[in-house]
Each structure stands twice: as C-alpha cells, then as structure tokens.
Amino acid sequence: MAKHWADFQYEIYLNGMTGTVPRLPTDLTRLEELTEQRLGPGPVGYVAGSAGDGSTARANRAALQGRRIVPRMLRDVQERDLSAEVLGRALPAPLALAPIGVLSIMHPEAETAAARAAAAQEVPFVLSSASSTPIERVAEAMGDAERWFQLYWAKDREVTRSFLNRAKASGFSVLVVTLDTPLLAWRPRDLDQAYLPFLHGVGTANYFSDPAFQAGLTKPVHEDPNAAVLHFVGMFADPGKTWPDLAFLRENWDGPIVLKGIVHPDDARLAVDAGMDGVVVSNHGGRQVAGSIAAADALPRVAEAVGDRLTVLFDSGVRTGDDVFKALALGARAVLLGRPYVYGLALDGQAGVEHVIRCLLAEFDLTLALSGHATPGSLGPADLVEQSV
Numbered sequence: 590m591a592k593h594w595a596d597f598q599y600e601i602y603l604n605g606m607t608g609t610v611p612r613l614p615t616d617l618t619r620l621e622e623l624t625e626q627r628l629g630p631g632p633v634g635y636v637a638g639s640a641g642d643g644s645t646a647r648a649n650r651a652a653l654q655g656r657r658i659v660p661r662m663l664r665d666v667q668e669r670d671l672s673a674e675v676l677g678r679a680l681p682a683p684l685a686l687a688p689i690g691v692l693s694i695m696h697p698e699a700e701t702a703a704a705r706a707a708a709a710q711e712v713p714f715v716l717s718s719a720s721s722t723p724i725e726r727v728a729e730a731m732g733d734a735e736r737w738f739q740l741y742w743a744k745d746r747e748v749t750r751s752f753l754n755r756a757k758a759s760g761f762s763v764l765v766v767t768l769d770t771p772l773l774a775w776r777p778r779d780l781d782q783a784y785l786p787f788l789h790g791v792g793t794a795n796y797f798s799d800p801a802f803q804a805g806l807t808k809p810v811h812e813d814p815n816a817a818v819l820h821f822v823g824m825f826a827d828p829g830k831t832w833p834d835l836a837f838l839r840e841n842w843d844g845p846i847v848l849k850g851i852v853h854p855d856d857a858r859l860a861v862d863a864g865m866d867g868v869v870v871s872n873h874g875g876r877q878v879a880g881s882i883a884a885a886d887a888l889p890r891v892a893e894a895v896g897d898r899l900t901v902l903f904d905s906g907v908r909t910g911d912d913v914f915k916a917l918a919l920g921a922r923a924v925l926l927g928r929p930y931v932y933g934l935a936l937d938g939q940a941g942v943e944h945v946i947r948c949l950l951a952e953f954d955l956t957l958a959l960s961g962h963a964t965p966g967s968l969g970p971a972d973l974v975e976q977s978v
C-alpha cells in the first residue's frame with residue numbers, strides 16, 4: 590500500500606486542536622539559522638560551511654530556484670503513489686539520507702538517531718565511512734531496514750576490503766563510492782576556527798575499530814591515540830586513484846555500486862564502462878570545488894548521457910518538496926537529503942530527523958498533486974521552465 594505522505598499536513602492541523610504545534614519549523618530552510626544559534630562555532634561551521642567563499646553552495650540553491658514548475662490541472666491526483674524502484678529496491682518515496690560524517694558533533698546519539706529515524710520512515714540511510722559510530726552498531730539500531738554504505742576509498746587496500754566485508758556482514762546493500770573528496774577543499778569557516786573533528790578522534794570509529802587499520806599501528810589505539818589519528822590522516826583518501834582502480838571494488842562488492850560526485854557527462858559514461866550501477870550527481874553540497882557547476886545544472890546533461898544505463902541520483906541543495914520535484918523532473922530517480930536532516934538531528938535528535946523527512950515528503954507529495962501528477966514517474970523536463978530568480 591502506498592504511504593500517504595501528505596497526511597502529515599492534516600496530522601499537524603489536528604494536533605493544533607489540542608494546542609500542540611510542531612517543535613521545529615515546517616519550512617526546512619529555517620533550520621540552518623536555528624542550528625547556528627544552538628551549536629558551538631566549530632561544529633556549526635563544519636556542517637553549514639562550504640568551500641571557498643560559499644558560492645557553489647549558493648549556486649546549488651539558485652539552480653534549483655531558477656527552475657520553476659509549470660502545474661497542470663484536472664488530471665485526477667486523488668490517489669497518489671510516491672514509491673520508486675531504485676537500484677532494485679522498492680522504496681516508499683524517492684528519497685534517502687545522504688552520507689554525512691562525524692554526526693556526534695551534532696548530537697550525542699549521532700548516527701544511531703539518524704539511522705533510527707530513517708528506518709522508522711522507511712527511507713534508506715547511507716552511512717558514512719567517517720561516521721562517529723561503527724558500522725556494526727548502526728546496523729544493530731536499524732533492524733532489517735534498508736541501509737547503504739558510503740566508502741571513502743582508503744589508500745590501504747586491506748582497510749578498504751575490510752570495510753566492504755564489515756558493511757556486507759552488517760546488511761548494507763548498496764555501495765556508494767565518493768569520488769569528489771580525494772583531498773579536503775579550502776574551507777574558510779573550518780580554517781578560521783582551526784577546526785577539524787578527525788584530529789580530535791571524532792569520525793574515526795570505523796577505522797579505529799578495524800582489524801586491518803589496527804594492523805598498521807605499532808601500539809593499540811588507546812595507548813597512542815595521536816599516532817592512530819596520524820595514521821588515519823595518511824591513509825584516509827587516495828588522490829592517486831584512476832578509473833581502472835574501480836575493478837577492485839567491483840570484485841569485492843556483490844551488490845549495486847554507485848559513484849558519488851559525478852557532474853561531467855563523460856565521467857558518467859566512464860562509470861557505465863566500469864560496470865557501475867549508478868551515479869550521484871553531486872558537488873558535495875558546495876564543500877569541495879569552489880566555483881564548480883551547480884549540481885542541478887549538471888543533472889540533465891548527466892541524465893541524458895547515460896539514459897537507462899545507470900540509475901541517476903541527485904544531491905546538493907535540496908531543501909524543500911519542490912526541490913525534490915525539480916530534481917526528479919531533471920532526470921534523477923531519487924534524491925539524497927543532506928544538511929537539513931543534520932539540522933533536524935542537532936535540534937531534536939531522532940524526532941528532529943523524522944520531522945525533516947516527513948515535512949519534505951509531505952511537501953513533495955502536495956507539490957506533485959497540485960502540479961497534476963499522481964506518481965514521480967510522470968515527471969520530466971516539460972514540467973519545468975528556466976527563469977532567473
């Protein structure tokens with residue numbers, strides 16, 4: 590049975606009859622400012638900050654806002670079904686939570702709370718390699734709910750192999766390989782605070798708990814944590830990797846593999862050649878290449894280049910239900926939600942993340958209906974016009 594996401598709207602009004610209003614705003618674009626007031630400058634700068642002067646993050650928003658929906662009338666939108674088949678999985682909506690590292694700087698329950706929220710709402714949770722909670726503990730918190738694993742592809746092959754095995758053993762079904770972060774970009778908000786969570790041993794849980802990682806240390810982590818941090822910094826990413834290296838991942842992962850951070854159509858074609866199953870069109874929320882193409886501008890070109898050969902997912906700048914509509918109309922099969930869920934977590938733990946998911950999907954459901962669509966499958970470029978804002 591299709592989930593009725595828009596019922597959340599009615600539920601909120603009904604609660605109002607007993608004087609209850611939502612604990613967090615229902616306009617999700619307001620969450621960033623509230624989080625800025627709540628968290629310390631280090632953590633909030635880390636989440637809200639971007640590369641360079643922040644222009645790429647702004648461009649992500651502008652590219653979505655510059656496309657406007659052209660609603661159609663009298664098309665029977667009474668019974669709607671938001672479900673989507675994504676990478677062979679039947680999802681109740683075209684949405685997953687994006688991989689976000691170091692969530693313990695946002696809330697003490699960190700990834701566990703976010704993963705529980707995703708499970709409760711039946712939205713896949715993509716766990717970051719750089720999580721503050723180990724793979725196995727996140728899996729325990731999720732029961733048999735849909736979970737995907739994001740790989741930061743380490744220099745050390747054995748660590749990568751071990752991560753893949755741990756993720757498989759813990760029931761993670763899809764591998765999301767992030768390619769746009771072989772180095773951390775110039776991020777002034779973090780630099781000005783001299784704030785990098787990993788140097789304080791936050792976001793290293795999967796590494797410090799890993800036998801292959803531990804094998805590279807001369808002393809156990811607890812005896813020499815600084816040496817462990819330095820070892821992590823040296824092997825965390827590998828700027829020397831090239832396309833043929835993907836064969837190693839293909840050999841060591843049985844399920845779907847998705848490359849995250851693709852914005853050039855030729856790279857999407859190379860992903861097809863490498864036997865990949867999907868791409869995430871993303872510029873990492875504007876946190877990596879300052880001045881890069883906005884993710885929503887890259888999306889139609891990538892979608893056109895790959896046709897049906899790859900599953901195209903999208904993130905970077907999604908804040909509202911109409912953003913989800915626009916991303917799907919531009920060629921995405923589903924979207925990943927980034928910062929807004931982290932703000933929900935920071936402000937109200939698991940309940941905050943559930944609030945964010947429910948608001949986003951209720952608004953998307955209503956946008957779909959009011960624009961004349963009963964399913965996401967009927968969206969296409971003809972539902973949008975380009976218009977400067």
Ligand SMILES: Cc1cc2nc3c(=O)[nH]c(=O)nc-3n(C[C@H](O)[C@H](O)[C@H](O)COP(=O)(O)O)c2cc1C
Pocket residue numbers: 635636637687688689690717718719739767849871872873874875876904905906907926927928929
């Ligand atoms: C605080 C923070 C940490 C992130 N950590 C990761 C990560 O560990 N792995 C990854 O692939 N992407 C990471 N991302 C990028 C997100 O997966 C996603 O691409 C981005 O948040 C989308 O942009 P938006 O949040 O502006 O919508 C991170 C983003 C933020 C804001």
Ligand SMILES: O=C(O)C(=O)c1ccccc1
Pocket residue numbers: 689690691719770792873876
């Ligand atoms: O901060 C990020 O954007 C990010 O992707 C990251 C990089 C290294 C570790 C954790 C997250």
